[in-house]
Amino acid sequence: MREEELHRLLTVAAEDVRPAHPAATGWERARRVRRARRAVGATALAVALLTGGTALALRPTQPPPAAVATPHRSPTPHPVPVQTPPVELAYPGHPLGRLGDPVGATLSDRPVRRALALHQPVDPQTGVAGRIRVLGDDGVVRDLDVVTPAPTRDAEGNEAVPLKSGSLSPDGRTAAFAQTDGVIVVDLTTAAVRRHPLKGYLEHVLWSGDRLLVGDNDTTYELDRATGAARKLPLSPWDAVTPDPAAPPNVPLELGGTPPNLTEIRWTDDETQRTIGAVDFRALPPGHRVDEFYGRGWQRGDRVARAGWITTDTMGGLEGVALLNARTRVVTHLLDLGRDRWKGCCEVLGWDRDGAVLLRHDPGGLLRWRPETGEVTGVTRNLPGTVSLPAG
Secondary structure (H helix, E strand, C coil), X not given: CCHXXXXXXXXXXXXXXXXXCHHHHHHHXXXXXXXXXXXXXXXXXHHHHCCCXXXXXXXXXXXXXXXXXXXXXXXXXXXXXXXXXXCCCCCCCCHHHHHHCCCCEECCCCCCCCEEEEEEEEXXXXXXXXXXXXXXXXXXXXXXXXXXXXXXXXCCCCEECCCCCCCECCCCCEXXXXXXXXXXXXXXXXXXXEEEEEEEECCEEEEECCEEEEECCCCEEEECCCCCCEEEECCCCCCEEECCCCCCCCCCEEEECCCCXXXXXXXXXXXXXXXXXXXXXXCCCCCCEEEEEEEEEEEECCEEEEEEEEXXXXXXXXXXXXXXXXXXXXXXXXXXXXXXXXXXXXXXXXXXXXXCEEEEECXXXXXXXXXXXXXXXXXXXXXXXXXXXXXX
């Protein structure tokens, strides 16, 4: 075989071997060129030496052993701080999905063992509110027929539906409705109704464990349901966070203000201590923050979830939900719900037993958000009105 043919065959053979990793192509090709040049030089020397009819026997080299592929291990996924719902929501099924079912009984005829939710429908066209409904843990929707709470109103005469997001007690056995100059308490397990007089245009109601807190525009009362006695608390009725039922008493939190602050409040009969700290957004990408909170904040362990108007690195005036650590005040997750929705569309309603945040979503839906995974799923599609869930 002539030198030129041998050179061509070796070059073609070298070019046919493709590297498995493109990043190493340059280095591998350089090594092949050097090997080819050495092989051609050695062959030329052999041809010059082997004369007199000696045949040069070329044997193909043994193919290299196949590379053993090592299993590829994907890194453990870490939650992305800023999350968005999917374009098309999945509805995998949830006990609260029956909130929109027709009424199947009255509370007086069929009290509940435990209520999963309260719902007061509101016609989205006329704004007319319907009767309050009770979803029991048996899946049956009941009409709250034992009492008809009046709308709440403030000093300026503005009215709102009596059902508030904090009306249902953590154990699902009691419901409370703020009224002007009083509060109505309903035992959902017996259908018994009690009225407690309190002065003021009362609009706010929430539970701190088994304690009932009721407030007007600037005052919060703690009601002793056994005696009817009430005392004032140094707590904002607007920014008070619904505490985890397992949290220690007398250490409530306030989340609000502009710019937002998280305040821890401790008090005794003699003094009140307020520890105030700015909400920290350093765990979010640059430019992401909550401008103002709205709705009720809900605590679960060290985590607090509350809806608000947010800003991202490209846009402001968005609807969103923030999750922050109550000890460090750091916002760890942000759910970006976009804009062009009705104002205050996405109020947080609490936590479910699996640690997911439950929130409203226009036009009348209910969502379930798991910040640890970023999963957002639908619970109900069309449920206009007000919903109250137990904090526990």
